[in-house]
Amino acid sequence: MTTISIIGGGASGTLTAVHLLHASRGSDLRVVLHERGAAVARGVAYGTTDERHLLNVRSRDMSAFPDDPGHLVEWALGAGRPVDPLGFLPRATYAAYLDHLLAEADDGRLTVRTEEVADVLPAPVGPGYYVRGPQGTTRADGVVLAYGNLPPRALSTTDGPLPETSWHLPSAWDTAALDALADDATVVLVGSGLTAVDAAITLLDGDTRRRVVMLSRNGLLPRAHLPLPCSTSWVTQAPTGPLSADGLAALVTAQVDRARERGVCWRSVVDGLRGTTQRLWLRLDTAERARFVREHARGWEVLRHRMAPGVAERIRSYADQGRLEVVGGGLTAVEDLGTQARVALAGGRSIEADAVVNCTGPLTDLDATAVPLLAALRRRRLLARDALGLGVACLPDGTVLDDQGLVVPDLHVVGPPRKGALWETTAVPEIRTQAAELAERLAARHVRVAVPA
Numbered sequence: 001m002t003t004i005s006i007i008g009g010g011a012s013g014t015l016t017a018v019h020l021l022h023a024s025r026g027s028d029l030r031v032v033l034h035e036r037g038a039a040v041a042r043g044v045a046y047g048t049t050d051e052r053h054l055l056n057v058r059s060r061d062m063s064a065f066p067d068d069p070g071h072l073v074e075w076a077l078g079a080g081r082p083v084d085p086l087g088f089l090p091r092a093t094y095a096a097y098l099d100h101l102l103a104e105a106d107d108g109r110l111t112v113r114t115e116e117v118a119d120v121l122p123a124p125v126g127p128g129y130y131v132r133g134p135q136g137t138t139r140a141d142g143v144v145l146a147y148g149n150l151p152p153r154a155l156s157t158t159d160g161p162l163p164e165t166s167w168h169l170p171s172a173w174d175t176a177a178l179d180a181l182a183d184d185a186t187v188v189l190v191g192s193g194l195t196a197v198d199a200a201i202t203l204l205d206g207d208t209r210r211r212v213v214m215l216s217r218n219g220l221l222p223r224a225h226l227p228l229p230c231s232t233s234w235v236t237q238a239p240t241g242p243l244s245a246d247g248l249a250a251l252v253t254a255q256v257d258r259a260r261e262r263g264v265c266w267r268s269v270v271d272g273l274r275g276t277t278q279r280l281w282l283r284l285d286t287a288e289r290a291r292f293v294r295e296h297a298r299g300w301e302v303l304r305h306r307m308a309p310g311v312a313e314r315i316r317s318y319a320d321q322g323r324l325e326v327v328g329g330g331l332t333a334v335e336d337l338g339t340q341a342r343v344a345l346a347g348g349r350s351i352e353a354d355a356v357v358n359c360t361g362p363l364t365d366l367d368a369t370a371v372p373l374l375a376a377l378r379r380r381r382l383l384a385r386d387a388l389g390l391g392v393a394c395l396p397d398g399t400v401l402d403d404q405g406l407v408v409p410d411l412h413v414v415g416p417p418r419k420g421a422l423w424e425t426t427a428v429p430e431i432r433t434q435a436a437e438l439a440e441r442l443a444a445r446h447v448r449v450a451v452p453a
Helices: 011-023 071-078 091-105 175-179 194-204 245-261 267-274 277-283 286-295 297-304 309-320 372-379 416-422 428-446
Strands: 003-007 030-035 110-114 119-122 129-133 136-140 142-145 186-190 211-216 324-328 334-336 341-344 350-353 355-358 399-401 407-413
Touching: 003 011, 003 129, 003 136, 011 030, 011 091, 011 428, 030 129, 071 091, 119 372, 129 142, 142 428, 175 194, 186 194, 186 350, 194 211, 194 309, 245 267, 245 286, 245 297, 267 277, 267 297, 277 416, 286 297, 309 324
Parallel strands: 003 030, 003 142, 030 110, 142 407, 186 211, 186 355, 211 324
Antiparallel strands: 119 129, 129 136, 334 341, 341 350, 399 407
């Protein structure tokens, strides 16, 4: 009997489990899905139960199956859930979809273990691993790291880390803590990306007198999707031949500027390049990738990651009402006042806040994380930080590389940790393809085909 352990039961792990169960149907291959949270198919992205938190990708593009793009929409219609193929479903609905897929794929070969895996040890004899957690140790012929996004870096100023106090909320996804804030609370959200947008909706929607100040290094909010998608037929792809970070950025910027000048939808540029982003990244050498991250990544991310139209309308209304303010400059100084904090703002201003919430987005650098499993794998020299600190050192297909750059047999990574290798790897359209391709490789390697007598 062959066993594949998948560590992480959010979208990355659930999609990998679903595809692997499908790819190995009729065999004795077992799948063990390890999830530290209370339930699988959630993770950070889909763990919210707030129906106002919407997907940032249109429903038609969120199928779990690359070869069946209408699957999510068909499931939603069959389940009696309101759905518009061009609209944006609640993230809680997507979690229910993943739940359904996992239950449907389970033919008795799936085991879900609710635990945080502490270590993965190479088998002392032969191939394979031992996966160690609070519930005991299991033998695995292959291991898939599908831990998703890491928690954000702890908030700090030049004076050091923020203290552990009642006003310091280290996680924007602790909706219970956000809901518990006073109706007239002043809340500082550190960060102005999609995480901060969701936190603002939780805090400000409905009949409340709360005030939110978003702190951002550049004072920019994510752009919004249009109600209908734009044509991408006119977008110019990158030419063949040598490619530089500056050249790639210029390709995008020139087309966005030209679109704006002509009154054409600039969103088409990013959407039109989306399918080739990974191939473009692979054409850059390490130095050019580093330059792109250092000089151009923020501009790309602002164009790439967008709010659903309804979410953008909410955010605009909060700002128009004077309840939401976006301030550039980031977090520079915080004074602990006991039950409040005095937060310095750009231009010499300061405000007294009832809460300071970390909305800075996921950490990517393995050198800065304290996740026990990742630390253990690095001590064993089975896992390494990629050259840019964007994730795990791996091949584009997710095969893990050790600290010498050598392939680690039967150890794979899916989803956000592949960012250093692929750049575009955090959204379902990319993760589902990775999951499907890895499942086929694992099945080809590990499924035993019975030979007729």
